[in-house]
Amino acid sequence: MNEVQNEGGIDRRGFLASAFLISFAPACIDLSAEQAPQALPAPLTFDEQAVAWAKDLRSILSHDPSPTNPETWNSLWETVSAGYSNDVVNLNPGSHGSPSLIVASSLRENAERHWHDSQGFYSAAEREFIDQIIPTAARLLGLGENHSTVYLTKNTTAGTEAVLTGFPFNADDEVIIASTEHPTASAYVKMREENSGVIRKPLDLPVGENVTAADIVKRYTDLVTPKTRFVLLSHISYVESHTLPVQQICQAIKAINPDIHIHVDGAHALGMMPIDIPSLGCDSYAASGHKWLGGPESSGVLWVSNHAKEMNFHPLIKDGNDPYTAATGAPNLVTALAFGEALKLHAALTPQRVWSRITELRAQVIEALKDNSKLKLISSGDPQLQSGMITYELVSTYDHQITPNDATVLAQKCAKVGLRIKNVTDFGNAYIRIGTPVSVSSKSLASGLELLRTLL
Numbered sequence: 001m002n003e004v005q006n007e008g009g010i011d012r013r014g015f016l017a018s019a020f021l022i023s024f025a026p027a028c029i030d031l032s033a034e035q036a037p038q039a040l041p042a043p044l045t046f047d048e049q050a051v052a053w054a055k056d057l058r059s060i061l062s063h064d065p066s067p068t069n070p071e072t073w074n075s076l077w078e079t080v081s082a083g084y085s086n087d088v089v090n091l092n093p094g095s096h097g098s099p100s101l102i103v104a105s106s107l108r109e110n111a112e113r114h115w116h117d118s119q120g121f122y123s124a125a126e127r128e129f130i131d132q133i134i135p136t137a138a139r140l141l142g143l144g145e146n147h148s149t150v151y152l153t154k155n156t157t158a159g160t161e162a163v164l165t166g167f168p169f170n171a172d173d174e175v176i177i178a179s180t181e182h183p184t185a186s187a188y189v190k191m192r193e194e195n196s197g198v199i200r201k202p203l204d205l206p207v208g209e210n211v212t213a214a215d216i217v218k219r220y221t222d223l224v225t226p227k228t229r230f231v232l233l234s235h236i237s238y239v240e241s242h243t244l245p246v247q248q249i250c251q252a253i254k255a256i257n258p259d260i261h262i263h264v265d266g267a268h269a270l271g272m273m274p275i276d277i278p279s280l281g282c283d284s285y286a287a288s289g290h291k292w293l294g295g296p297e298s299s300g301v302l303w304v305s306n307h308a309k310e311m312n313f314h315p316l317i318k319d320g321n322d323p324y325t326a327a328t329g330a331p332n333l334v335t336a337l338a339f340g341e342a343l344k345l346h347a348a349l350t351p352q353r354v355w356s357r358i359t360e361l362r363a364q365v366i367e368a369l370k371d372n373s374k375l376k377l378i379s380s381g382d383p384q385l386q387s388g389m390i391t392y393e394l395v396s397t398y399d400h401q402i403t404p405n406d407a408t409v410l411a412q413k414c415a416k417v418g419l420r421i422k423n424v425t426d427f428g429n430a431y432i433r434i435g436t437p438v439s440v441s442s443k444s445l446a447s448g449l450e451l452l453r454t455l456l
Contacts, residue, residue, distance in 0.1 A: 046108070050101040053083040061348065067356055077357055080349070081441035084294075089448035092420040093437040094238075094268055094389055097294040099338075100439070102345055106338040107296060114334055125333040129323040133340035137301045140347060141285065142276030149309050151302045151321045152336060156267035157184040159286025159302030160232070163263050164188040166314025171197030173229040176220060178203045180239040180427050185232055185265055199227070205240055209381035213245035216385075221252045230261045235275075235285075236268040239424050241379040241389035241433060243273070250281035261308060267291060270301070271342075272358060272388045274351040283308045292388065292437060295342035296335045354438055358388040361436030361445055365390055368449045374456045378431060388437070394430040394456075402430045413455045419448045 044052065056079050065072035083101045090098045099107075114121045129152070138147035153159045165188065175189050179202040192198045201223050206215050220231065231253060236243050250262050262282045269275055271293030277285050289299030302316075309317055315327035323331050346354065369375055369392070378391040394410070396402040404425035410432060411423035422433040434452075436445065 046101075047105055050083075050105040053079070053101050057083070057348070065353070067360075076353075077438060078441060080438050081444070084439035086444070088418045088420055089440060089444050089451075090420045090437065091434045091440065091445070091448055092422045093271075093292050093294075093435045093439070094433060095291070095422055096297070097271065097291050097437060098439040099294050099296065100342070100345060103294060103296065103338050103342050106341045107334060110334045110337050122333060125337055126323045128340070129331075129333060129336055133336060133343065134301075134321055136340065136343045136347060138303075140270065140275065140343060140351065141287075141301070141303055142274075142278060143303065148321070149304050149306060149317075151304075151316060152323070152331070152339075153286070153300040153302050153316070154298045155290065155300040156265055156286045156288045157182075159284075159300060160185050160263065160265060161188050162302060162314040162316045163284045163286070163304065163308075163312065164192060164230075164232070166312040166317055167192075167230060167261065168311055168313065169196040169198045169229065172227060173198045174201050174225060174227045175199070176201045176203055176223050176228060176231045176233075178205050178233065178237065180205060180237065181232065181234060182238045182265065182267070183426055189232065198229075201228075205237055205242065207240050207378045209377050209379065211240075211242065211380040211385065212382050213248060213384050216242070217245055217248050217252050220249050221256065224253060224256050224260070226257075228257065228260055230263070232263050232265065234265040234267070236266075236272070236387045236389065238267075239391065239427060239429070239431065241387050241391040242385045243269075243387040245384060246280045246282065254281060261311075268387065268389065271295075271346055271354070273355040277303060289339045289342055292435075293339075293342045293346055294437070294439060295339040298332060298335050299339035299342075349438070355388075357438050358436050359386070361438075361440065361442065362386065362388055362390060364442060364445055365434055365436060365449065368446070369453075372453065372456065375432075389433055389435045391424060391431050391433045394432065404428060404430050406430050407432050410455060414452060417451055417455075419451050421452065 060072065060076045060079055063072045065076040067073050084098045110125070134147050134150050134152060135145065138144070138150045143150065169192055175198050177186065177189055177200060189200055193200055203219050203223055205219065233244055233246065233249060235246055246264055253260055253262060263284045264280065264282045266275065266285050266287040268291060270287035271291065284304040286302045287300060289295030290297045304312065304317055319325035319327045323333065323336070374395050375392040376395050378393050380386065394402045394406050407423040407425050407430045411421050414421050424431040424433050
């Protein structure tokens with residue numbers, strides 16, 4: 001592969017300049033050469049589509065699009081959505097986001113490089129990993145150039161596992177965790193209950209459109225006692241789709257006891273909204289790449305504070321953040337590099353622009369479904385608590401008592417017609433969850449919601 005000089009310290013292989021793509025050009029494609037005219041040009045190859053899409057995005061971003069200029073703003077998001085598969089309308093990025101042409105092409109390209117020369121590929125890829133991927137992730141987490149305690153992981157679960165299993169618990173230490181926290185996080189707390197004697201203190205998050213930030217903060221602080229050592233909370237809740245007031249929760253808990261470790265599950269936040277870890281006040285933060293960011297599976301990132309790093313004895317945290325340590329073993333650098341492309345694309349679009357677009361699409365969902373008698377809104381209407389996901393409860397009728405299976409069947413029916421939604425039934429609820437990623441156009445979203453209404 002040809003390499004292009006780094007611009008601004010972010011890019012090394014020519015995908016980005018000033019945090020964005022200047023070209024995506026496999027060595028076999030000469031973008032500068034004049035193409036002979038053809039009466040019936042052959043369809044673009046996959047990589048050529050990525051090149052064309054990157055050029056279009058670069059052109060639009062050069063005009064600094066914002067919501068105050070509807071023409072360029074709408075053009076930006078029409079172009080962005082054109083870089084994703086239209087085989088399905090994916091309204092479930094909270095489980096698996098759609099990869100862009102750039103991410104998919106990176107996977108193909110680097111798998112091919114690996115096939116040709118695995119040893120040479122790893123040598124170059126490890127350098128790129130160190131030079132670009134972790135620093136880009138750190139900037140998107142609001143950490144600036146401070147990336148010494150940022151680690152690449154397989155996903156949020158892996159990061160949470162490292163923090164929880166390496167934390168120096170004593171018997172009878174209390175762990176506060178929401179009763180509707182993601183099942184994998186709960187599983188690791190249960191493991192520490194069994195092997196360390198910690199005491200789980202479950203917290204029930206309030207639901208409904210009238211929930212406020214103060215309601216949620218009080219739920220957490222009411223459970224803090226002198227024995228509390230650890231609090232695990234989600235930036236965006238898995239079931240209710242609330243954006244939790246993490247900063248306020250951390251401030252309130254630290255005011256009671258500054259030594260309580262607060263770990264944030266940021267699985268849904270990375271790629272959805274701006275993140276500023278220093279302002280949150282937490283001690284560790286784990287996120288995934290395969291959800292809202294649109295990266296490949298088995299990609300994620302973990303940050304721990306310097307103090308938390310000194311206390312933690314998990315090998316991943318102790319061994320440092322090089323791509324290959326005793327804790328990691330041989331990494332999947334094909335996946336890591338594609339994750340890097342997803343991070344850089346998000347940085348180019350900017351988290352604030354992405355969040356503005358996601359909230360626009362969210363409003364479109366709320367408006368389209370507001371009068372539907374078969375759905376009850378579970379997510380908060382408080383702007384501070386809103387996220388790019390909306391949770392609804394299926395409503396029973398006089399002739400049909402709704403059960404969690406109804407939500408599962410509805411999601412299956414949607415999938416058969418090319419619509420992806422999430423059935424959230426882990427805790428005995430008949431909930432469905434709808435996400436509004438930038439990979440979906442307003443038109444596709446409207447079509448998907450119309451399909452949903454017909455299947456309810």
